[in-house]
Amino acid sequence: MSDKPVYNSDTIIALATPSGVGAIGVIRLSGPEAISLVNEVFNGKDLSIQHSHTIHFGTIRDGKQILDEVLVSIFIGPKSYTRENVVEISTHGSAFIIESIIKLLIRKGARPANPGEFTLRAFLNGQLDLSQAEAVADLIASNSQASHQVAMQQMRGGFSSELQHLRDQLIHFASMIELELDFGEEDVEFANRDDLKALIYQINRILHKLIASFEQGNVMKNGVPVVIAGKPNVGKSTLLNALLNEERAIVSEIAGTTRDTVEDEMIIGGLRFRFIDTAGIRDTEDIIEAKGVERTHEKIKQAKLIIYLIDPAQDIKEIEEQITYLGSLGIPFLTVVNKKDLVTSEFENQLSVISYQLSESSAEHSSEDSGNRQHTTDNRIIYISAKNKTGIEELKSEILRKVNLHAINTDDVLISNIRHLEALQKTEESLNRVLENIDNPVTSDFLAMDIKQALYYLGEITGQVTTDDLLETIFSKFCIGK
Known part of the structure; x- marks a missing residue:
């Protein structure tokens, strides 16, 4: 680490639970003097003669002052996380109590631990290899x-x-x-x-x-980036809010309200998704809005899945052009029609033809590439009402299907x-x-x-x-x- 401590010769201490007020706090020590240092301030059983993996009730005292009633857990090396003597003190979660006990044990001879130093010692002492140690952080x-x-x-x-x-x-x-x-x-x-x-x-x-x-x-470690794309005012922000079940994005009937990307996360089927609401895809002379549209295209190319949102009032030729553009990117995408109550049978038929033609074209490319290219679209079109939150659960199921990440078998070896x-x-x-x-x-x-x-x-x-x-x-x- 930065101050080049000599491992296995000193005893380190740190709070192992998150800082802040809580029901309990756990203070961890590791090193040759971990048990003896705690024994000096512990009023209860003599910790120096207790068996490993035992827990003892007593008080921590600074001189005559009782700092707290605690539970002390003992792990005698090499049968511990670090393969050294380890002591964990469970205290009440008062920040004052925790700080007082840590300062007391530092005065007795412990040293404040560096970030990750307990796991580093586990690695240096052969308890974990480096890839396993990194997995602890993950x-x-x-x-x-x-x-x-x-x-x-x-x-x-x-x-x-x-x-x-x-x-x-x-x-x-x-x-x-x-x-x-x-x-x-x-x-x-x-x-x-x-x-x-x-x-x-x-x-x-x-x-x-x-x-x-x-x-x-x-993707399983960091989440699936999903871009919600489409023309301005088709309901992208409303859809984001419906998916998250909260008012995350500003909703307005004024075209171009979203001028930058808005992101948030949610869990679907045990997998984390990062939904990105983007500025609408359109030509604009507004400099700020144009920058937002430019970022939209950047986010689309970085996505693992695109939700292409359509308004039934859109021009069908414009829809065909945008679907063709998205299909050319080689990124899986879903065609989703918002405001389903406004859909006419004529619009539905026209959209089905466009989707089918693109699906056939994608299949031909896939065949030419010997099956190495994944279909970017299929015949499935989802009809929803983002405002009324209808069709949202069906959309979530389709998102999972489209991402096509199967449950991990415990024997699978994946790197992340x-x-x-x-x-x-x-x-x-x-x-x-x-x-x-x-x-x-x-x-x-x-x-x-x-x-x-x-x-x-x-x-x-x-x-x-x-x-x-x-x-x-x-x-x-x-x-x-x-």
């Missing part, structure tokens, strides 16, 4: 069922086990090639090149699957961390160089160098290869007390 920050599942899967070591298996196989071949270098003058080959190629193909298949999982894992993605991509690049060099007349030392580079990048993910700067960057993002 778990704390999780705010939906999907993000919770991704974080739990990584924290329990599924990703780490997958990487360790890959590393073990590469290390074997690296050692065989190193052995060849020791017998360089004798022209011997310990590492069978065909076996090495087969292994790299196998590893690359796994790497490709992991890399491909990032899009889904990242950009650092991990970049390391996996670099690993794949290094292994591809090995494949190129196997088929060319290069010496074993070049093969060994690229294999070592691949091992290095894999080791960066789990923490088998680290730097002080890397650790500081990762753990500085943690809350103090974790």
Whole structure:
């Protein structure tokens, strides 16, 4: 960390629960003197002779002054989160009480913990690898069922086990090639090149699957950005308010009221969605409104899903042009008609024809791309009344269907961390160089160098290869007390 503390030689302290007034507060200590320091100020059982994983009632005293009645939990290392002696003091949630107890224990010899230092110690002491430690922060920050599942899967070591298996196989071949270098003058080959190629193909298949999982894992972790787009005054802000069930966006009959994006979040089916209300899609001479329209197009291109909202009074040619434009972006979108009570049978038929034609065109492109391109639209058109909040539940169901993120199987390995993605991509690049060099007349030392580079990048993910700067960057993002 920034002040370069010597781990395992000092005892750290921090509030482990959120600051502010609450029913209880939990003060956590970790280090060789954690139990003895608390024992000095605890009036109850002698904590130095108690068993691990036990809880004891008593009072914390500063001299003769009783600060609070508390419960003290003892975890004797290595059977603790940090593998050190850990004590957790459960107090009443008064900010004054908590501050008084922490100051008292600092006077006794504890040191204020740095952000994430408890988890950093767990990593340095071998309790967690680096990817698991990062998952702890993701778990704390999780705010939906999907993000919770991704974080739990990584924290329990599924990703780490997958990487360790890959590393073990590469290390074997690296050692065989190193052995060849020791017998360089004798022209011997310990590492069978065909076996090495087969292994790299196998590893690359796994790497490709992991890399491909990032899009889904990242969405589950950070939420699905959904843009509500359409002509001004079709009811985009009203729809946002109906989805959120609150007056989040300003609603007015004056066209161009929304001149910038308005964002808010909600959970649908255990997945977090970030809904973005945008300025209307239209030509305008108003400089400020034009800037809003420009941002609308930027947000549309960043979205994972577009809700294209239509007013039945719109010109059908304009609707066709805008649907065609959205379909050309390659982003899934839903056609949603607002003010359903104003829909005529003629309008409904015309819109169905437009939607069907675009669906057929999308299917043709998908066939040409050998099935790699997802259909951006289909025949489904949702009719709602945002003002009366009718059809909203059907729209939510269709949003879930369109996003097409299935529930995570507990055995699935998904990555959601950009650092991990970049390391996996670099690993794949290094292994591809090995494949190129196997088929060319290069010496074993070049093969060994690229294999070592691949091992290095894999080791960066789990923490088998680290730097002080890397650790500081990762753990500085943690809350103090974790």
